Structures are given as structure tokens and as C-alpha cells.
Amino acid sequence: MIVGAGQAGGRAAEALRAAGFKGEILLLGDERHEPYERPRLSKSMLLGEEPAAAATIHPREWYAGHGVALRTRMRVEAIAPKSRAVMTADGQRLEYSTLLLCTGSRVRPLAGAPEGLAGVHYLRTLEDCQRLGARLRQGQRMVVIGGGFIGLEVASSALKRGLDVTVVERQDALLDRVLPPAIASRVASMHAAHGVSVRLGVPVERIRGNGAVQCVELADGAELPADVVVIGIGIIPNTELAEAAGAASSDGLVVDEYCRTTLDNVYAAGDVTNHYNPILQRRVRLESWQNAQNQAIAAARNIAGAAQPYAEVPWFWSDQLGSNIQMVGVTEPAMQIVWRGERLAFGLVDARLRLAVGFDAGADIRFARRLIESRAQIPSDRLADPAAKLKDLLSEVACSASTP
Amino acid sequence: MAWHEIAGAAALGEDEAMGVTLGDRPVALCRSGGVFYALHNVCTHQFALLSDGYVEHACIECPLHQGRFDLKTGAPLCAPVTEPVRVYRVKVEDGKVFVELDP
Numbered sequence: 419m420i421v422g423a424g425q426a427g428g429r430a431a432e433a434l435r436a437a438g439f440k441g442e443i444l445l446l447g448d449e450r451h452e453p454y455e456r457p458r459l460s461k462s463m464l465l466g467e468e469p470a471a472a473a474t475i476h477p478r479e480w481y482a483g484h485g486v487a488l489r490t491r492m493r494v495e496a497i498a499p500k501s502r503a504v505m506t507a508d509g510q511r512l513e514y515s516t517l518l519l520c521t522g523s524r525v526r527p528l529a530g531a532p533e534g535l536a537g538v539h540y541l542r543t544l545e546d547c548q549r550l551g552a553r554l555r556q557g558q559r560m561v562v563i564g565g566g567f568i569g570l571e572v573a574s575s576a577l578k579r580g581l582d583v584t585v586v587e588r589q590d591a592l593l594d595r596v597l598p599p600a601i602a603s604r605v606a607s608m609h610a611a612h613g614v615s616v617r618l619g620v621p622v623e624r625i626r627g628n629g630a631v632q633c634v635e636l637a638d639g640a641e642l643p644a645d646v647v648v649i650g651i652g653i654i655p656n657t658e659l660a661e662a663a664g665a666a667s668s669d670g671l672v673v674d675e676y677c678r679t680t681l682d683n684v685y686a687a688g689d690v691t692n693h694y695n696p697i698l699q700r701r702v703r704l705e706s707w708q709n710a711q712n713q714a715i716a717a718a719r720n721i722a723g724a725a726q727p728y729a730e731v732p733w734f735w736s737d738q739l740g741s742n743i744q745m746v747g748v749t750e751p752a753m754q755i756v757w758r759g760e761r762l763a764f765g766l767v768d769a770r771l772r773l774a775v776g777f778d779a780g781a782d783i784r785f786a787r788r789l790i791e792s793r794a795q796i797p798s799d800r801l802a803d804p805a806a807k808l809k810d811l812l813s814e815v816a817c818s819a820s821t822p
Numbered sequence: 823m824a825w826h827e828i829a830g831a832a833a834l835g836e837d838e839a840m841g842v843t844l845g846d847r848p849v850a851l852c853r854s855g856g857v858f859y860a861l862h863n864v865c866t867h868q869f870a871l872l873s874d875g876y877v878e879h880a881c882i883e884c885p886l887h888q889g890r891f892d893l894k895t896g897a898p899l900c901a902p903v904t905e906p907v908r909v910y911r912v913k914v915e916d917g918k919v920f921v922e923l924d925p
Binding site for chain 2: 455711733737779780781809
């Protein structure tokens with residue numbers, strides 16, 4: 419039984435069948451759609467450039483054709499781990515032999531934001547995307563609250579629509595949770611160069627309006643007129659269901675590298691987990707397309723009998739302002755930042771590569787991923803030298819690693 | 823059917839790709855395991871030139887979202903790519919590399 423029919427749930431069902439799982443698969447989701455992916459919702463789909471179906475992982479008939487009982491609009495309210503059953507909101511008791519939780523995450527609400535004020539939006543679901551998309555067609559001035567990837571991608575889309583856009587971030591840098599400030603500042607410059615007004619280091623005081631939003635007041639007294647406000651201040655992992663059943667939780671549901679929670683026969687994958695990454699040798703909670711898909715596949719394979727740890731270097735992309743930004747690895751405190759030209763930045767700890775961020779530099783990012791996996795010490799002057807090919811650096815590192 | 827000689831192909835290193843335009847068609851020429859492969863250069867997922875991507879083990883990975891294609895068949899190997907990419911025949915004669923385009 420898979421609870422949660424988002425990207426992770428859908429991919430898990432698919433991977434169970436691909437791994438030869440012969441049992442029944444029940445896939446329960448509280449949204450009304452079959453599993454879909456969210457990256458487009460802040461970009462092409464928000465601008466109406468693609469139909470909703472483009473985000474769908476498989477059409478509905480695929481599930482029936484592969485022996486997957488997909489039940490949408492079905493909310494699970496409780497898990498009884500001892501009797502191996504779940505209770506649904508409509509009063510059913512459904513038994514499982516193995517449970518996989520792909521309950522994902524929800525938007526973090528902005529404290530004090532007024533309820534029911536037209537023009538104030540969050541972005542998480544297909545419906546959110548359609549509502550915001552419609553608003554963008556009428557709007558002229560947008561304020562984005564939160565300088566994370568979602569906010570910045572929405573800013574980029576609104577700019578494409580011709581709106582005046584301001585991004586407000588309470589921290590002193592954009593992308594504060596995910597990138598070192600020295601790298602995030604390049605993203606801020608990109609936005610400024612495209613005409614986005616970026617206000618850093620200032621919290622929002624309140625959102626004002628009368629029926630519809632009119633203005634965002636900042637703590638420094640500034641008033642930003644707006645007819646569209648988008649709040650993108652992060653997500654909260656949906657851990658409560660499993661916590662109530664006794665599963666350990668610490669910034670996400672605690673799972674091991676085999677995607678097992680602390681409850682017997684209960685696995686978890688995707689946004690909801692906090693998992694041990696053997697390559698990084700630390701625990702991580704990831705909010706990414708890669709993790710939603712690949713951790714779900716890993717969980718499915720383990721459920722089907724493989725004993726394969728989930729071990730990948732975290733990777734993320736964002737398309738905004740006509741650029742493709744990719745990051746691989748993780749941001750650590752006090753990293754040494756090394757730029758290689760203007761399109762590629764590295765973060766090192768003890769001369770070991772832990773993070774690479776590329777601006778339209780996809781192939782380089784791929785080599786950087788391998789360099790991170792190698793865990794080798796790399797001279798920073800070589801990384802900084804655009805004439806030293808990353809590919810050659812990788813072979814040097816591989817050679818020195820194999821030398822006794 | 824027509825064979826097109828690819829200038830500069832001999833300089834292509836192992837696990838490298840180059841983009842060329844044949845007629846009006848963007849083509850990626852790749853070398854992996856000592857073998858040359860040619861395929862349509864645009865990813866079937868979103869617009870990106872595959873020749874800017876990563877070549878390894880007779881596969882090419884798109885630089886945008888890391889979708890992978892089999893260089894021999896053009897088959898998609900992992901999400902987010904689901905549509906195959908067109909492949910073209912390649913021959914090497916006297917150290918020169920040729921790609922065949924259908925009419």
C-alpha cells in the first residue's frame with residue numbers, strides 16, 4: 419500500500435512492477451489527479467504554455483493496466499501499525515502487508531497573512547497553478563514573498579507575462595537555505611538585471627487589501643502596491659500521520675538508507691523523509707524532483723526484495739530568466755567558495771568538493787557530481803582554472819585514488 | 823539517402839560530443855567506447871542541445887534535466903525523457919567520419 423499519490427507515489431508503483439513485485443498495489447492520494455510532477459507548475463504551465471496533462475506521470479489507464487489500484491481523493495487519517503491497517507477519511511479500514519509513505523509536503527503558511535484576500539497565492543498543486551495563472555493574466559504588479567527557488571521561478575514567469583515584480587526576502591541573501599550567499603548573489607544580480615526589484619533583509623509586516631490585495635507593507639515601512647502576491651516561504655513535510663502512529667521524526671520522517679522508517683514494514687520516500695546519505699555521510703531532507711523520484715524507486719526495489727541503499731548526490735535544477743541553474747551536492751557552513759569563470763561555482767570543505775552550482779553549465783555539473791562522489795581532495799587552483807578540464811581532473815583523482 | 827562528411831570529427835575525444843548542422847538538421851556526433859554515434863541534437867523533453875551534455879557508456883545525458891538516451895538506438899533510459907530521439911547511421915572511411923541522413 420502506497421499512501422500519497424504524488425510523483426514519489428506514482429514512481430514507486432511503477433518501480434515495484436518493474437522490480438517484479440507480484441502482489442496487489444493500492445495507491446491512495448488525497449488530490450483528485452493521478453500522480454503528476456510539479457516542476458512545470460511554476461514555469462511553462464503557469465504561463466499556459468503546456469496543458470495540465472504534460473505534468474502527468476502516466477495516464478489513468480496505465481495504473482489499471484499494471485495492476486495498480488489508484489484511488490484519488492482518498493485521505494488517510496490514521497495508521498494502526500500493529501494491526502497493519504490504515505483508516506481513511508471516509509471511514510474505511512484498509513489492510514496492508516507493507517506500507518510506503520509518500521505523503522510529501524505542504525506549503526508553509528505565512529503567519530498573519532489574511533485569509534480569503536483575493537490575489538494572495540501559494541503554489542503547490544495543479545489547482546494553485548491554474549488559479550495563479552489566471553491571476554497573472556490580469557495582474558500588473560506582483561510581490562513575491564520569499565526568495566527561494568519557487569518564488570524566483572514565479573517571479574521569472576510573471577516577468578515574462580509583463581508584470582512588475584518585486585521579490586522580498588527576510589534573510590540577507592536569496593536562496594538562503596540552499597546556497598552560500600556568495601553564489602546566491604549571482605542569482606540576485608540576474609534578477610536585478612532583468613528588472614526584478616529584489617528587497618533583501620526585510621521581513622513583511624502585513625498584507626493589506628479590501629476584498630482583494632492592494633499592498634504589502636514591509637518592516638522597514640516600505641509599502642509595495644500589488645495586485646498579486648505569491649507566498650513561497652518553504653514547505654513542511656507531512657509527517658503527522660506517521661508520527662501519530664509512533665514513527666520517529668526529526669525534520670522529516672527518519673528513514674535509513676533502505677528507506678525504512680522506525681515502524682515495522684513501513685517505508686517512506688520523497689519530500690517527507692529525513693534520510694541518511696552514505697555519500698555525504700550525513701542526514702538530509704531534500705525537496706527535489708530527483709529525490710521524489712529516485713528515493714521512491716529505491717524504496718520500491720527494497721520492498722521488492724533488493725537490498726540496495728539509496729545513495730545519490732543531491733541534484734537540483736531551476737529554470738529561470740532563460741537560464742538553467744543546476745546545483746549538485748549540499749551547502750555546508752563555512753565552505754570555501756571557488757569560482758571557475760562566471761558560470762560555475764564550487765563549495766569545498768577541507769579541500770573536498772561538496773557543492774557545485776552551474777549557470778547554463780549542465781555538462782560541467784555532471785562531472786562535478788563525480789568529483790563530489792570521489793570525496794578526493796582537489797587543489798582549488800585547478801578547480802578555478804577554466805583551462806583545466808573537469809574531465810581530466812576527474813581522471814587524475816580516480817588515478818590517485820587507485821594508487822596504493 | 824546521403825552521407826555527409828563531418829569535418830573535425832577525428833579530433834573528437836572519447837566520451838565527447840560535438841554539435842553540427844547538416845542541411846537544416848541539428849545533429850550530435852558522439853564518441854563512446856571508441857565508436858561514433860549520431861543522433862538528432864535536440865532533447866525530446868525540452869529544448870536543449872544534447873551535444874552540450876554528458877557522454878558515458880554509449881549513453882548521452884541531456885545538460886538540462888539529466889534525461890538519458892541510448893546512443894545506439896536513441897531510446898529514452900530514464901525520466902524525465904520518455905520519447906526516443908532520432909538516430910542516424912555513421913561510417914568511418916579512411917579516418918573520415920560520415921553521417922547518413924534520410925531524404
